[in-house]
Amino acid sequence: MRRAGMDQGGTGLAASGENMVGTGKGGARRRWVATLAAALLAFPGIAFADWAWNFQPPASPIADQIERLHELIFWICVVIFIGVFGTMFYILIKHRKSVGHQAAQFHENTTIEVIWTVIPFLILVSMAWPATKVVLAMHDTSAPDMTIKVTGYQWKWNYDYIDEGFNFYSTLSTTLDQIQNRQKKDPHYLLEVDHPLVVPVGEKVRVLVTAGDVIHSWWVPAFGLKQDAIPGFVRDTWFRADKIGTFRGQCAELCGKEHGFMPVVVEVKSKDDYATWLAAEKQKLAAVADDPNKVWTQDELVAHGKKVFDGNCAACHQPTGTGNAAIGAPALVGDKVVLGPAQHQIDVVLNGQTNGVLQHPPAGGKMPSWAQLSDADIASAITYTRNSWGNKAEQNVIQPKDVKAERK
């Protein structure tokens, strides 16, 4: 079915839904592009690279309205453009010295000057009217079916299902090997996450957007939704996905080093599938919550810890634990905190520390506090660092209860 997505916007990777159906507006033009794209697909080596040149297929009423508004204004501009530059080229051909044209000497004409001030003004009014309607529609956050809070962090998203009482982090799942060209890139390179946002189709989702450190911007092109995430303040907006499928966007406000590596992935499911997913998700959370004193094996901790580490710590300390001197993140390989007493390492992870290279509070250049992660996540990540990349710490198994004890 991926060809269906590709045929629509020429964007191929934008939407790879199962139930994608053609949208009427702009369809003919899209099909023409699709033919071109299909022709290009015949060439080896550019299988996934195409010539995307228009909006991703809209998957919400607002995105659809935006696209139609854009087409209207675009074509008005094209008509004016042709008029203005048609005139210019006519002048350049006819009124040339080389064709013997003599210069007239007139230099003003009030009537025509008034005309070309008033007519553009009227055209603008005709553009402003439909635009205003869309602006007002976008601001109507009343009567939502559900509310999700989106929090941007350097460099991941947290999705909090406020009505359901659970939340999770969503981080890039593309491997560093792909980014550094040591491995073939996935079809959804840089637009794939470990844990996408899941929403039911057809429901009005109110989105509360905020940030935990710097400004981010949550953007899903197919929903026509982009909202800056401002630390300390919530903003609300909404979308109603009218198609089932997977929709991909990215952070749209420069937020530091990994700004290009924090995609937004939204899975729109049918209401039944959503209910199933929700039940499973709750069950998973209940399982963790039920038994905080569960004793994990070293292998379990290391396996889970790798995921936690790659999702949260690797951005600075690198997946290989080699650190990044440029931003003051020390190498964890052979590090004396990692190889020393576990209690100290837990304390550093829970409370953060300033490392003396860059000391610009509140967040810059220091190890932030990771207290928001669960005990199990922190214990696993620490255990992972103590047993990886050649590290062999004396205390090499840290249990969630050790972290819990340290929190008090």
Next chain:
Amino acid sequence: MSSITQPIGGHADVAGGHEHHPSGIMRWITTTNHKDIGTMYLWFSFTMFIVGGVFALTIRSELFEPGMQIVTPERFNQLITLHGLVMIFGALMPGAVGFANWMIPLQIGAPDMAFARMNNLSFWLLPPAAIMLLLGLFVPGGAPETGWTLYPPLSIQQGMGMDLTIFAIHIMGASSIMGSINIITTILNLRAPGMTLMKMPLFCWSWLITAYLLIAVMPVLAGAVTMLLTDRHFGTSFFNAAGGGDPVLFQHVFWFFGHPEVYIIILPAFGLISEVIPTFSRKPLFGYASMVYALCAIAILSFLVWAHHMFTVGLPAAGILFYMYATMMIAVPTGVKVFNWLATMWRGSITLEAPMLFALGFLFLFTTGGFTGLIVAIQPIDVQFQDTYYVVAHFHYVMVAGTLFAFFAATYYWLPKWTGHMYNETVAKWHFWGSFIFFNVAFFPMHFLGLAGMPRRIPDYAQQFTNWNQVSTVGAFGFGLSQLIFLYAVVSCIRGGKPAPAKPWDGATSLEWTLPSPAPYHSFPTPPVVQ
């Protein structure tokens, strides 16, 4: 022009023709001559253009294909910051001041700028500021990773490169303000008898308005970055929510400066184009008065539209509608200017020398940028385009194909007056066609990238964006190499060439063409009388 007449201002260093002046490097360091200072501004501008261009080509090389190849993500972010700051504060603004210094006194029949020593100071503040800005690359933590907009809290997190940048902006701002005071005073007080304001060449008008804009907004930028500095180091919380501040406030203050700044960069270009088009159409400028009013209208509107740069921060609907309508209104005076230029050409006797080619290139591409500007002014559409390559395409159409092309047009236009030689028309045409074609190859695909959803300021991208990025990178290198033709054309014109007559363009009318070519070191010691 008798050589015995005393200078008008009575100022010994204004135009003392009999005075000894130092030679060699000291001539340039101590000079108070508007032509020398103008020349230095222009070379400084070109140097920074090359530096910023190298940054741009590094960025484009990294973006040639998906994956990280050339620089690290943090270095990439530093390069985009410096590319923006260097091009705006190093290349475009000083370039415009260079033309002002050289040409305003000649066009209004003044012997020099009003404050000749301050003129020297405003230039010589620039090189240290530029060095300070670039030094950021070599200090721990590097240059700011924030983009030229320096939004907090990200800018609060940065290392000492941020402080260097803030000080560099302060110094460049001081330079701009001094330059502007000088230009306003020169235009208001030193015009030759009979040169009323409404007889001034439009270039002088555009600069008069620009200079007022600069005095109004450069201090606001200085205030904004000072607030950043005190937030960083002295415990204030202007932009820190914890202390009762608001990070969005910075965006308001910044764009209160930033939007007029856009017009600061484009208005002198409008002035330059209004000189070139009538000359090569052999016909007076159409609608002179409405051109002046349109410039004023654009300048005033520029103070009312800043929040269109912040259409996704979550403004209330009423605010969005106000800023959207105000922004769309700018299309009216801008349209008047374009129509007037066309009407100037209408029934003229047009020739297509290099200055005219660049002016037409300007007209064509700037107007394209104007149309995309109108499209992004519509807030619902801007929600899709904000912080994408569409916006990058839009502002390069107005900054590069707008201002930079106007600078090229003006350079070829006045090179005979500056050097006393004609430039090589064939070489200049190669420069034009190289620039025009490769500009479009580099920047037109960015519209498609933005439409398809590629955010700006990212060092790596998803694979569906590959093809247009590759086209764009090829175009960027072509555009960069075309500028070497420009360097060759200018240098060879300085070193020699066909001697230029006093008025090499038969359609030119303004005062500078009454002087011999090259313009004498001291011009108009006695004011010429206009009509």
Next chain:
Amino acid sequence: MSERENRRLLVRLGAVAVAMFGFGYALVPLYYTVCDALGLRDLGRPDAVVNTQVDATRTVRVQFDTNVRSMGWQFTALERTADIHPGAVTQAVFRVVNSSGRAVTGQAIPSYAPRLAGEYFRKVECFCFQRQTLAPGETRLMPVVFVIDPGLPHEVATITLSYTFFEVEGTGDGQTGA
């Protein structure tokens, strides 16, 4: 056209530049004045409650949202939502646990969604009016007492009250920076 005229213009234009630098700073209070007038911002002080007529004809759902920015606290609302009538005095309770090993001072910043709801959201008493200092391991229950102005536009049926705790210098005695 004399030297003196030039100098006079220099002084005047210089004064304009200095004044505009001041204006840059004046934009700060100006911004907050505009935001206050539009109800987009909420200072750390009690609001005057003028109209306590309860509008029983409609119910507004208030969601309580909690955030902690880079500090070792756990911050939750005891009740995540409340359905209330505009005009009714309501109390919501939040719990903060200092799970770090040291005494930490925090300041809570309130924020509303939709933004315009802030204008109609009157807080009589709030833990955000003061900094809060918690000893290591301390748990504290903190109330906010509020009234929703019955003038709230009818299309607003859900309001989110969001608090973010930031770590600040000093101790719990201080007033907020605002």
